[in-house]
Amino acid sequence: MQDAMTLAMSLAAAAHGPVTREEAAAEVLGELCARAPVVAATVVAFDPIVREHVPLCVTGYPTDVLDFLCSPAFLRDDVGYRLLVTRPERRARCWRDIDVDYTRTPSVIQVFQPAGYAGGATARLTTRDGRYTGDLHLSTTDPDLPTPPMMAALHHLAPLLASVTDVTRRISLLLDDLERDATAAVVSDQAVVVPLPDRDVPVPLDRDPDLVRRVTAWRGGPDAVAEARFLHRTGDRWHRVRLVKIAGGTLVVLRETPPPYGLTARELQVLTLLSAGLLNVAIAHRLGISERTAAHHVEHVLAKLGASSRTAAARGAVEEGLRLLP
Structure with a gap:
């Protein structure tokens, strides 16, 4: 021995x-x-x-x-x-x-x-x-x-x-100290959820197949960025979502959060479409509401964000991760 x-x-x-x-x-x-x-x-x-x-x-x-x-x-x-x-x-x-x-x-x-x-x-x-x-x-x-x-x-x-x-231990190093309280996992290109060491798998990835599908779609989409931040709702709970493209999949980091800036679900939809460059008439058509109602929502969004223009609101939405996960 x-x-x-x-x-x-x-x-x-x-x-x-x-x-x-x-x-x-x-x-x-x-x-x-x-x-x-x-x-x-x-x-x-x-x-x-x-x-x-x-x-x-x-x-x-x-x-x-x-x-x-x-x-x-x-x-x-x-x-x-x-x-x-x-x-x-x-x-x-x-x-x-x-x-x-x-x-x-x-x-x-x-x-x-x-x-x-x-x-x-x-x-x-x-x-x-x-x-x-x-x-x-x-x-x-x-x-x-x-x-x-x-x-x-x-x-x-x-x-x-x-x-x-352990391949996944190296991936864990991508997470900084500010995200120690967040849950994280990898979603492979085949839509398989891969756990990471010393991290809990985000509950929505286990319970919400739509989230896994959206993550996979984002990775395969036309967006050329290597990392992005979004909001996503599962049931009555909101989460901040950080997505990072890695070899063979996407690193997904989730943290539960209340809706930022007091924005409603509808206002977050409007902000997401506004960030994509849609005008009020297109936002109204996409959401099935009147153009006047869309205009009121845009006014409320700008006021809550303290943004002086649609461009400023769109920039803030991208930088702060206020868009809904597509």
């Missing part, structure tokens, strides 16, 4: 120092290969936004084996990997830890043995709050390797390495 803890601590130290995920993966594999006769190893990160596995560092594996380790043929069909998924209390397993003769499985017969491997292991990387972030794979030419102390070390290392490889 002492050997296992010593190795785990050295691997943890390797993972903790570097700044980037790629550097951390390289340091861990370097330490691992220096302490054991490992002939091939890789750390793979899972991106939950684009639903892809991305190798962060690879040593020894040919392309075909690496592709296999990132494919459904291994991640879904391999009997050993399925045990890591269905029995997560054991974070790492080697060929000897499988309930069947692993050397007779398709993974070994069709992939690992032809590549020259006689042993190996995988650690499934899952954060303390249960989010899957990737895998560490290693292969050996000795069926008695990895040793039990090394397997124990990989078990202890897995949560720390999961945090290091």
Whole structure:
């Protein structure tokens, strides 16, 4: 056990120092290969936004084996990997830890043995709050390797390495200290809500499919801006919504708020249309009201905002996030 803890601590130290995920993966594999006769190893990160596995560092594996380790043929069909998924209390397993003769499985017969491997292991990387972030794979030419102390070390290392490889943790850094009390998540381009570490998922994203649809539509719309702020109502509750375009999706930050400046729901509709450059007659047509009523609403909006003109009101609406989410 002492050997296992010593190795785990050295691997943890390797993972903790570097700044980037790629550097951390390289340091861990370097330490691992220096302490054991490992002939091939890789750390793979899972991106939950684009639903892809991305190798962060690879040593020894040919392309075909690496592709296999990132494919459904291994991640879904391999009997050993399925045990890591269905029995997560054991974070790492080697060929000897499988309930069947692993050397007779398709993974070994069709992939690992032809590549020259006689042993190996995988650690499934899952954060303390249960989010899957990737895998560490290693292969050996000795069926008695990895040793039990090394397997124990990989078990202890897995949560720390999961945090290091976590794609969403980097996204959380986009949130400044002023938004510590806000809820946040990512909506992928496929309209999947992806949680972020240390953040509650905004309740409206769970309960309001229309909000998810609107976020996805905004990202795919003609607006070229990388970030925008809006208002959105779910039921009788209003929220300030901050949208930030990121690779593969949109960062969504929500904070509950009363209607700003005492604006009514109708006045916010008018302000949104006014900000889009619509004149009173067009606003009236869009909302199904008379032009005179639209003009009264515009007057009230300008007065509540303290704006001297429609242009000033439109500028303030964009800058302060007073428009309704389209």
